[in-house]
Amino acid sequence: MLVSILRQGDYLLASINAALDDSEMRRFQEALVERIGDERCRGVIIDVAALDVLDSYAAATLGSLADMARLRGAETVVVGVSPEIAFTMVQLGMSIPHVHTALDLEQGLQVLGRLTSPLPPPRP
Amino acid sequence: MSAARPVAPPAGAPAPAELLEIRTIVRRVIASRVRDSHMVDDLVQETLAKVLTAWGRIDPDTAIPYAIATARNVVASTWRHLDTTERNLHRVVDLLPADRPEDAVLDREEGDAVATALTHLPDRDRALLVAHDVEGRELAELARESSTSPGALAAQLKRTRARLRVEYLLAMDHREPPTPQCRPVLLALSGGDRRRQRELDVSGHLLACPYCADLGRPLSQRASDGTSTRIAVGADADVVLARQTGRDVAISLGFSATDGTVIATAISEVTRNIVKFAGTGEVRIGRLQEPARCGLLVVARDAGPGISDVDLALRDGHSTYGGLGLGLPGCRRLMDEFVVESESGRGTTVTMRKWRSTGGPGGR
Amino acid sequence: MTSTRESGEGPLLGPQADQDDRGWSDDKQLLPELVAHLREHRSQLQKEWSGRITQAHLLTSMTPQEIHSETTSVYDNYVEVLETGSVEALRHYARDLSERIIPRGVETHEVVGIVLLLRDVLARSLFQKYADDFTLLDHVLDAYEPAANRIANTVAVSFVDERERVIRQQQDAIRELSTPVLQVRERLLILPIIGVLDTERARQLTEQLLAGIRTHRAKVVVIDTTGVPDVDESVANHLVQTVDASRLMGASVIITGLSSKIAQTLVTIGVDLGKMNTIGDLQGGIEEAERQLGFQVIRRDDAASAPSG
Numbered sequence: 001m002l003v004s005i006l007r008q009g010d011y012l013l014a015s016i017n018a019a020l021d022d023s024e025m026r027r028f029q030e031a032l033v034e035r036i037g038d039e040r041c042r043g044v045i046i047d048v049a050a051l052d053v054l055d056s057y058a059a060a061t062l063g064s065l066a067d068m069a070r071l072r073g074a075e076t077v078v079v080g081v082s083p084e085i086a087f088t089m090v091q092l093g094m095s096i097p098h099v100h101t102a103l104d105l106e107q108g109l110q111v112l113g114r115l116t117s118p119l120p121p122p123r124p
Numbered sequence: 125m126s127a128a129r130p131v132a133p134p135a136g137a138p139a140p141a142e143l144l145e146i147r148t149i150v151r152r153v154i155a156s157r158v159r160d161s162h163m164v165d166d167l168v169q170e171t172l173a174k175v176l177t178a179w180g181r182i183d184p185d186t187a188i189p190y191a192i193a194t195a196r197n198v199v200a201s202t203w204r205h206l207d208t209t210e211r212n213l214h215r216v217v218d219l220l221p222a223d224r225p226e227d228a229v230l231d232r233e234e235g236d237a238v239a240t241a242l243t244h245l246p247d248r249d250r251a252l253l254v255a256h257d258v259e260g261r262e263l264a265e266l267a268r269e270s271s272t273s274p275g276a277l278a279a280q281l282k283r284t285r286a287r288l289r290v291e292y293l294l295a296m297d298h299r300e301p302p303t304p305q306c307r308p309v310l311l312a313l314s315g316g317d318r319r320r321q322r323e324l325d326v327s328g329h330l331l332a333c334p335y336c337a338d339l340g341r342p343l344s345q346r347a348s349d350g351t352s353t354r355i356a357v358g359a360d361a362d363v364v365l366a367r368q369t370g371r372d373v374a375i376s377l378g379f380s381a382t383d384g385t386v387i388a389t390a391i392s393e394v395t396r397n398i399v400k401f402a403g404t405g406e407v408r409i410g411r412l413q414e415p416a417r418c419g420l421l422v423v424a425r426d427a428g429p430g431i432s433d434v435d436l437a438l439r440d441g442h443s444t445y446g447g448l449g450l451g452l453p454g455c456r457r458l459m460d461e462f463v464v465e466s467e468s469g470r471g472t473t474v475t476m477r478k479w480r481s482t483g484g485p486g487g488r
Numbered sequence: 489m490t491s492t493r494e495s496g497e498g499p500l501l502g503p504q505a506d507q508d509d510r511g512w513s514d515d516k517q518l519l520p521e522l523v524a525h526l527r528e529h530r531s532q533l534q535k536e537w538s539g540r541i542t543q544a545h546l547l548t549s550m551t552p553q554e555i556h557s558e559t560t561s562v563y564d565n566y567v568e569v570l571e572t573g574s575v576e577a578l579r580h581y582a583r584d585l586s587e588r589i590i591p592r593g594v595e596t597h598e599v600v601g602i603v604l605l606l607r608d609v610l611a612r613s614l615f616q617k618y619a620d621d622f623t624l625l626d627h628v629l630d631a632y633e634p635a636a637n638r639i640a641n642t643v644a645v646s647f648v649d650e651r652e653r654v655i656r657q658q659q660d661a662i663r664e665l666s667t668p669v670l671q672v673r674e675r676l677l678i679l680p681i682i683g684v685l686d687t688e689r690a691r692q693l694t695e696q697l698l699a700g701i702r703t704h705r706a707k708v709v710v711i712d713t714t715g716v717p718d719v720d721e722s723v724a725n726h727l728v729q730t731v732d733a734s735r736l737m738g739a740s741v742i743i744t745g746l747s748s749k750i751a752q753t754l755v756t757i758g759v760d761l762g763k764m765n766t767i768g769d770l771q772g773g774i775e776e777a778e779r780q781l782g783f784q785v786i787r788r789d790d791a792a793s794a795p796s797g
Contacts, residue, residue, distance in 0.1 A: 018365075019368065021360035021361045021363055021364045022360045022396065022399075023360045024360075024364065033478050052364075052367065052368060052371065052385075052388060053367055053385060053388045053389045053392050054389075055389045055392040055393055056393060056451050056454060057392075057396060057398070059497065071337070081736045081737050081738070081740065082702070082737075083382070083698030083699050083701070083702055083733075083737065084381050084382045084384070084385035084386075084387075085385055085736075086698055086733040086734070086736040086737050087382050087385070087694060087695060087734070087767055088382070088385045088386045088389045088458065088699060089456075089732075089736055090729040090730075090732045090733040090736070091386060091457055091458050091729065092389060092454035092455075092457060092458055093453070093454050093457060094454065095732060095736075096736075101735060101736050101737065101738045102738035102739040103701070103702070103705055103706075103707070103737055103739070104705070104738075107705075109705065110605050111738075123600075148622075148626050151626065152629055152633060154624075154628070155630045155633070155634065156633050156634050156637055159634075308596065328793075380695075382695055481688070
């Protein structure tokens, strides 16, 4: 299975388990956005630790995924970006502007807890 | 070790003792450079012959330095000659004698194919090829006879050999080429003529025509250095394959994990462009070896519509398909060298190089 | 057909090996004889060699005793390599020699010098021995010279390689020392940058910091640039990239100690300082980091200068 999406409380935990090509990435985006709406969840954690690269297409997909999720009422946190990928992304000149990041699942949950607390702080 | 035969001294020759002394020195100079004892004998004689020929013109006091210099030159020109011979070795015709019965059959088949191939050559080309390669006559001599320059003949010979390789492969295959394009494409491939290959859209044709892709393999192998990996690109999944291959090659060349990811990402970007804009193409990944450094070469080619304005495409934020517009300009930042060649309607070639940074574990 | 290439130059050990074996086999009887001669006159030849070394003012950094023991071992190994002609033995010998003498401050020209001297001493001895029989001398030299050249070559190349390896090792060590990634508290890293930053170092620093973030599971990083005199545009960009990359891994970055010069550079190249969390000095930066991590900093009146935590 390339991707798994699990529900935990108010959140969805999506983990990418292998290198994805563009069409798989796009299908993953669609499936996740659909689940967010269907399950009325408030936060999404995407674990990208198994991705081999995060190139401009993958970054754009994650960015628009976060935008769509926000439109459907959920915040997105990307976790598991490796040092190599982080380094490459900044060399490439990429950022994922509306996406929060955390080191791992545990810290991702903390970030989401802060973001989706009863009175969510205004976005910076 | 066989002793060198005495050389008949011409008039005004040196005394035997003098000659013996020169011979010893020449032998040492050559033996320290050449391993093969028979070749040493040959070269010693050649050198001595040259020295003796020049004897009247040289000062007896400088005879020894002259002999040493001559010996060096003889060795150097032998190497040059060996190199040229090796480069121009026939790749197709195997002149070694056959041992087994089936070899005889194969030989005959090959012989027939060569004969058939020869009949397909224009008379003038065939005559030249036979005169030079079979009868072993010098180009300079042939040039004098036909009152052209040896250079022109060499070029003609090169074309003829390329042609012969193609005709031979066609004759061995016993099939007719499926399209009229095939023969010129194979010819361009065999000749290693880049310009002609572009004109004919060779890469596009090879992707479309399985016949030529099959037959062209030995021809393109001849041109390549044999150290590169080729990935045919035609679908999304090939992007993943190409970048993972790139990372593996990079790691095997001693690049760090970070550089492996950097390289894989750059390959991902250029390969995606092939899928998006041209549909099909190829990515070649190979190693670069220079005396002082080692690196990785990526060449991504397609025969698609091409980029009308390369400068614009290399500008940040310019995206034609709703991406971040970071593909090509980002690659330029990721790699050490980055060149895009594109011609509208003819396709695009992206060449990227990354050198292994110093300070890493030195591999030897 | 074998392609015969330069044998006097370059470390082309592989292809040379089998050719040598063939070349030497012609002189099968000669070589043992030659080696036996060199063994027989060992002490005399070695003495002569040591004398020549002293004369040429080589190995001045070593004591006479050291020179004696080194030359003994070098001599024996040399003859052994001549005898076996084994590339493996030769390589081992060269590496061994370099490893032993580099720490003593021996220079490249000295190593090459002593090996060439030995080659010369031995050649002279062979000349004397075979002076009567000219043809035989010719053959002996044919066997001896290529082998001796090859030894000199391999030793020189190996020596330079070994030195480069030592230098590389030292460079790496210095680099690591110069950019320590320190954990001062759970989830808090400090990266004090001291000295001139160039692109290569900035790149290594970024890689080390990112690896450190993962290892220590850091959430906040304080980069202190007090010790950086100046940065150029590309290094400033690296700094910005470091901040961005850390953020991608989920760590926030606080930059402290920006000199006015660096601040100017950052503004000139158009860095959005609003995106960068900058604080005047390291102390303030650590306090801010602790605040972000949820530590409460209580300042007691009698210890106002030192934050407690």
